[in-house]
Amino acid sequence: MSTIYDISRRLNISPSTVSRALRPNTQVSAKVRERVKDEAERIGYRPNLIAKQLKVQKSNLLGLLVDEKWNWFSSSIADGVQAAARRLGYSILVWNSVGSTDERAAMELFCAMRAAGVIVASTEMLDDPKPLLGQEIPSVYICRVAEECDTVVPDDYHAATCLAEYLLDLGHRDIAVILGPPNSFHTRARAQAVRDVMRAWGVSLRDDWVIQRQSWRVENGYEVGMKLFGCSERPTAVLSLNDAMAYGVNDAARELGLRVPGDVSIVGHDDHDMAFLMRPRLTTFSLPLNRMGERAVELLVERIGDPDRTVRHDTILGEMFVRDSCAHVGGRSV
């Protein structure tokens, strides 16, 4: 692959001049610039970013750390990240991590590649992510708490509050809640919100109707739904902390002959594609992952530009989508 030296030799011009001619806003005569560009084109010259980065000591690479398997969550974030990164002139090096030792490996790679910054969007919650980075490389965390580090998070507390109040407004008092993994950022914020709302309204949650699961999968919702609806006493509404499990709950309800929302109302959280595809269409609150991804890159680039800027914790607001999965407690559709 050809280099500026090839051009330099063929044109009998020094490498420095070639280098300057190839970049705009530099002091070279139009004539020389044109000759150089023509020759570069002719021999198929491609700049070597590796060499450049070594010299100028900065890279155009942003490390993106996501879950092992691409899923709706990581994909949506990655979309936002990509869009913003491109807009701001960066490229993305991805690493799908399978656990915390793997996160460490990812950081080693990002360090070794001298990434300009790192975005951590894996849902594993490490206690103390910062040390991984060797302190040198700016980073932003998505959906993690980290005092000393830039973060962008959704307003899960507010979202879950809206959802819970919506159900209460419809007259529901026998409400079951399905929680996700206990160490998840989302579970914590959302569960807290639900508890706070219930307390504020003086509604008590039955212990056996607050059910925790170790993952967010559809099957969990189905299984919980079967258990919940199989009893003689059943809730009039189910608040699932995510859409996938809500989908499962809906399946269970229908399988047991319950009408949704006539016999039981269901709300989810996230505005996953599933929410729209479910029948009835699921009432839910969006998790604005796209904008979170974009925002993360923006924060990161700001910090790259000014490493001493004060730490920022941005909260991105989603919005509620009232669809067809809820009714007044008596069964009156809304």
Add this chain to the structure above:
Amino acid sequence: MSTIYDISRRLNISPSTVSRALRPNTQVSAKVRERVKDEAERIGYRPNLIAKQLKVQKSNLLGLLVDEKWNWFSSSIADGVQAAARRLGYSILVWNSVGSTDERAAMELFCAMRAAGVIVASTEMLDDPKPLLGQEIPSVYICRVAEECDTVVPDDYHAATCLAEYLLDLGHRDIAVILGPPNSFHTRARAQAVRDVMRAWGVSLRDDWVIQRQSWRVENGYEVGMKLFGCSERPTAVLSLNDAMAYGVNDAARELGLRVPGDVSIVGHDDHDMAFLMRPRLTTFSLPLNRMGERAVELLVERIGDPDRTVRHDTILGEMFVRDSCAHVGGRSV
């Protein structure tokens, strides 16, 4: 950030020795190696891959070109790609392309970063992808035809054949077919298979029941379903060339009071999550994107090792999943 020179200076050992001590299988005394490693650890030395790559003239980077938006297709491929890349010691640089000029930009980047190889998995069909690469950098295409280049494709023809024959076996003769975008690799292979099977069985397809759409979206299926089932003469089976549209067809059928599979049988293609989530669960044929992604990396790495290897075109086989969305033509469930 510290370098081997820092270690060299502090330990009063030459940089070359430090370099050797840091890598296994090199001739340095155990004592020196240990001192170097300790010091490296102590000062938090991180190897600079950029410098290394410049020197040894090879990189650990694989470029991955996918669709603009992450979707089920690109995510599944990326999963396989990631897994295999990690296993083989490569990292992934991703680019989400929005069109063919953008693909060119992606290739420029991969070139500039001196990627060891490139995997193209975007569904846009460029007529002649090869020239983009400047001929220097090995590449593998997923789901594209390209004679002169390594490719990995699914056996869509066989898959669609199975699906079509399955419907015929169940006695269906009034079959509607929904096609995806005309320039898609998948549409072409699958549509051809369906036509060939029909011809072989002496069954004719009504022209107005072979319906083409410009994308693979759920809504298209819904809309087609409404049209199809709204007429007095309606097909007894619908063969959708993908699962998402099949999902839409199912919605339309139910909305119009038709029972699936009692009144109409539906098959999809891809084994998207949707296929399993649909009610009834959708009969379909898997598109083995994961394995395709892995295979692509394997082929790529082989070629990186031996640039003159003959071109390979690998076909990855999926499997059929018979679930609950089809019945015998009379309505007898299967």
Add this chain to the structure above:
DNA sequence: TGAAAAACAGCAATCGATTGCAGTTGCGAG
């Protein structure tokens, strides 16, 4: 036309590693 200023081109050092070759050290055997 000539002098000063501006524009342009080139030298050489540099980024952080790797590696062939040469020089040095250490060890064992005679």
Add this chain to the structure above:
DNA sequence: CTCGCAACTGCAATCGATTGCTGTTTTTCA
């Protein structure tokens, strides 16, 4: 004690760009 060989270490060049400084050419204007 000395020689020979193996093991180890260091020198210096190299990868492909960038850039401060210096030197040269061109332009401008009196």
